[in-house]
Amino acid sequence: xxxxxxxxxxxxxxxxxxxxxxxxxxxxxxxxxxxxxxxxxxxxxxxxxxxxxxxxxxxxxxxxxxxxxxxxxxxxxxxxxxxxxxxxxxxxxxxxxxxxxxxxxxxxxxxxxxxxxxxxxxxxxxxxxxxxxxxxxxxxxxxxxxxxxxxxxxxxxxxxxxxxxxxxxxxxxxxxxxxxxxxxxxxxxxxxxxxxxxxxxxxxxxxxxxxxxxxxxxxxxxxxxxxxxxxxxxxxxxxxxxxxxxxxxxxxxxxxxxxxxxxxxxxxxxxxxxxxxxxxxxxxxxxxxxxxxxxxxxxxxxxxxxxxxxxxxxxxxxxxxxxxxxxxxxxxxxxx
Amino acid sequence: xxxxxxxxxxxxxxxxxxxxxxxxxxxxxxxxxxxxxxxxxxxxxxxxxxxxxxxxxxxxxxxxxxxxxxxxxxxxxxxxxxxxxxxxxxxxxxxxxxxxxxxxxxxxxxxxxxxxxxxxxxxxxxxxxxxxxxxxxxxxxxxxxxxxxxxxxxxxxxxxxxxxxxxxxxxxxxxxxxxxxxxxxxxxxxxxxxxxxxxxxxxxxxxxxxxxxxxxxxxxxxxxxxxxxxxxxxxxxxxxxxxxxxxx
Numbered sequence: 001x002x003x004x005x006x007x008x009x010x011x012x013x014x015x016x017x018x019x020x021x022x023x024x025x026x027x028x029x030x031x032x033x034x035x036x037x038x039x040x041x042x043x044x045x046x047x048x049x050x051x052x053x054x055x056x057x058x059x060x061x062x063x064x065x066x067x068x069x070x071x072x073x074x075x076x077x078x079x080x081x082x083x084x085x086x087x088x089x090x091x092x093x094x095x096x097x098x099x100x101x102x103x104x105x106x107x108x109x110x111x112x113x114x115x116x117x118x119x120x121x122x123x124x125x126x127x128x129x130x131x132x133x134x135x136x137x138x139x140x141x142x143x144x145x146x147x148x149x150x151x152x153x154x155x156x157x158x159x160x161x162x163x164x165x166x167x168x169x170x171x172x173x174x175x176x177x178x179x180x181x182x183x184x185x186x187x188x189x190x191x192x193x194x195x196x197x198x199x200x201x202x203x204x205x206x207x208x209x210x211x212x213x214x215x216x217x218x219x220x221x222x223x224x225x226x227x228x229x230x231x232x233x234x235x236x237x238x239x240x241x242x243x244x245x246x247x248x249x250x251x252x253x254x255x256x257x258x259x260x261x262x263x264x265x266x267x268x269x270x271x272x273x274x275x276x277x278x279x280x281x282x283x284x285x286x287x288x289x290x291x292x293x294x295x296x297x298x299x300x301x302x303x304x305x306x307x308x309x310x311x312x313x314x315x316x317x318x319x320x321x322x323x324x325x326x327x328x329x330x331x332x333x334x335x336x
Numbered sequence: 337x338x339x340x341x342x343x344x345x346x347x348x349x350x351x352x353x354x355x356x357x358x359x360x361x362x363x364x365x366x367x368x369x370x371x372x373x374x375x376x377x378x379x380x381x382x383x384x385x386x387x388x389x390x391x392x393x394x395x396x397x398x399x400x401x402x403x404x405x406x407x408x409x410x411x412x413x414x415x416x417x418x419x420x421x422x423x424x425x426x427x428x429x430x431x432x433x434x435x436x437x438x439x440x441x442x443x444x445x446x447x448x449x450x451x452x453x454x455x456x457x458x459x460x461x462x463x464x465x466x467x468x469x470x471x472x473x474x475x476x477x478x479x480x481x482x483x484x485x486x487x488x489x490x491x492x493x494x495x496x497x498x499x500x501x502x503x504x505x506x507x508x509x510x511x512x513x514x515x516x517x518x519x520x521x522x523x524x525x526x527x528x529x530x531x532x533x534x535x536x537x538x539x540x541x542x543x544x545x546x547x548x549x550x551x552x553x554x555x556x557x558x559x560x561x562x563x564x565x566x567x568x569x570x571x572x573x574x575x576x577x578x579x580x581x582x583x584x
Contacts, residue, residue: 281391286428288412289388290438290495291445300441304432304478
C-alpha cells in the first residue's frame with residue numbers, strides 16, 4: 001500500500017475533486033501529516049484497520065489513532081461519535097447481518113474531523129449518519145460499503161452541521177440480488193459548503209439501487225451533489241436511478257447537481273435526473289390560506305423538502321431520528 | 337338581525353390584464369349557504385381566489401368587506417386567522433410534510449397557541465376524522481401527495497372542520513367524488529354552516545341535494561345574472577344556461 005505522502009494530489013479535473021479540492025479539505029497543508037486527537041466512539045471494539053491507495057482514505061487512516069469495529073446482528077444500535085480538539089479523526093468498521101439498524105450521531109466542536117467508515121452488509125442494514133458538528137467544523141467523510149447476495153443497504157445522511165463538508169460515499173453491489181437505497185438531505189445556510197459525492201457500482205446482475213439527494217440552499221451556501229452510477233458489463237437485469245434536487249432559498253446560494261451514468265451492460269434500467277428551483281408560490285399561498293405566515297410557510301416547505309429525500313427509506317426508526325434532529329436543527333437556526 | 341359576514345360591491349377583477357369579474361355584488365350573512373353555479377370560465381373560481389387573496393388576481397375596482405372590514409387590509413394568512421377558509425379545487429401537494437404536523441401547525445396558527453392542549457387537539461382530530469370516515473393512517477402521509485381526488489377533498493373538509501371558519505368558500509369540492517364520498521363531504525359541510533357564512537361553487541345539483549342552499553346564484557361572464565332559491569339549481573340542471581344568456 002502506498003503511504004499518504006507518496007500519493008499524488010488529485011487534480012480538479014477529476015470528477016470527485018472538482019468542487020472541493022484536496023487542499024481545501026486537508027486540515028493543514030497537503031504535504032503534512034498533522035497530529036490529531038482521536039474520536040470518542042460510544043460503541044465498538046478496537047481493531048487494526050488497513051490503509052487505502054485513495055488519498056482521502058489514506059490520510060484519515062494515517063492520522064487516526066482510533067479504529068473501532070462494530071458487529072451488528074439483528075439489532076438496533078445508537079452510536080455516538082464525538083470529535084474534540086482542534087483536529088480529530090477515527091475509523092469505523094461495520095459488519096452487519098440479519099436485520100439491523102445503526103444510528104450514528106457525529107457531534108463535537110473540532111476545527112477539522114475525519115471519519116472513515118467501511119462496512120459489509122449481509123441481510124438488511126439501515127444506517128443513518130446525522131452530522132451535528134458545530135457550525136465552524138470541517139468534515140472529511142469517506143464510506144466504503146459492500147453489499148452481499150440478496151442483501152440490502154439503506155444509507156441515509158442528514159447533513160446540517162459543520163461549515164465545510166466533503167463526503168465521498170461508495171457502495172459496491174457485489175453479488176446478484178444486492179441492493180441499496182441512498183438518501184441524503186443537506187441544509188445549506190449562511191456560507192456553509194456541503195459536497196456529497198456518491199458512487200454506486202453494480203458489479204453483478206439483478207442488483208438495484210436508488211439515490212436521492214435533496215439540498216436546501218439558503219444564505220450564501222454552496223451545495224454540491226455529484227454521483228457516479230456504474231453498471232458493469234454483464235450486470236444484466238440491474239435497475240438503477242438517482243435524482244438530485246436543489247431548493248434555492250436565496251439569490252446568493254449556489255448549487256451543483258451532477259448525476260452521471262456509466263452503463264456497460266445491455267439489459268438494464270438506468271435513470272438519472274437533476275432539478276433546481278425556488279419555493280413554489282402556490283405552496284406558499286396554500287399554507288398561508290391555512291393561517292401560516294409566509295416565513296412559517298417557507299420553513300415548513302424546507303422541512304418537508306429535506307424530509308422528502310428519505311421517501312424511499314423504509315426504516316421507521318431512522319425516519320423518526322432524522323425528523324427529530326431536523327426539527328431541532330431548524331428551530332435552533334430560527335431561534336439563534 | 338342577520339350578521340353580515342361578507343359584502344361584495346361592484347367588484348371588478350383582472351388577471352394578466354384580462355378582466356374576469358365584471359361588476360359583481362354579493363352579501364353573505366352568518367348561517368347562510370350561497371351556491372354559485374355557472375359554466376367553465378364564468379369567473380366562479382376567480383371569485384373564491386380573490387376573496388382569499390391570491391396574488392395573481394388584481395381588484396381593479398369595487399370593494400370586499402369581511403365582518404365589516406375592508407379585505408385589502410388583510411394579508412392572506414391574516415384572512416385565514418380572521419376566520420376565512422377556502423377549500424381548493426386543486427389542493428396543493430406539500431412533499432415531506434405530514435398531514436398531522438400540517439394540521440397541528442395550521443390549527444395553532446388560526447385558533448391560537450393556547451386554544452387546544454395536545455390531548456384536546458388529538459381528541460378533536462379523531463372526532464372530525466371519524467365524521468369524514470378517514471383512516472388514521474392519513475396523518476402520517478404527506479399533504480396531498482399521492483392522494484386520490486376524493487382523499488384530497490376529504491382533507492380539505494377536515495381542515496375546514498378543524499379551523500372552524502366564519503366564512504367557508506368551497507370551490508368545486510364535489511368534483512371527482514363518488515356518491516358515498518359526496519354524502520360524507522356534505523355532512524362535513526353541513527356541520528359548519530350554522531355558525532358560518534358559506535359560498536359553495538359547483539357545477540352540479542347533486543351536492544345541493546345534500547347541502548341545502550339558501551340562495552343560488554348564476555354567474556355568466558363575470559357577473560351574477562340570476563339569483564333564486566334552491567329550485568333554481570334544479571331548473572339549471574334541466575335547462576342548462578342558455579336561457580339565461582340573453583339576460584346576461
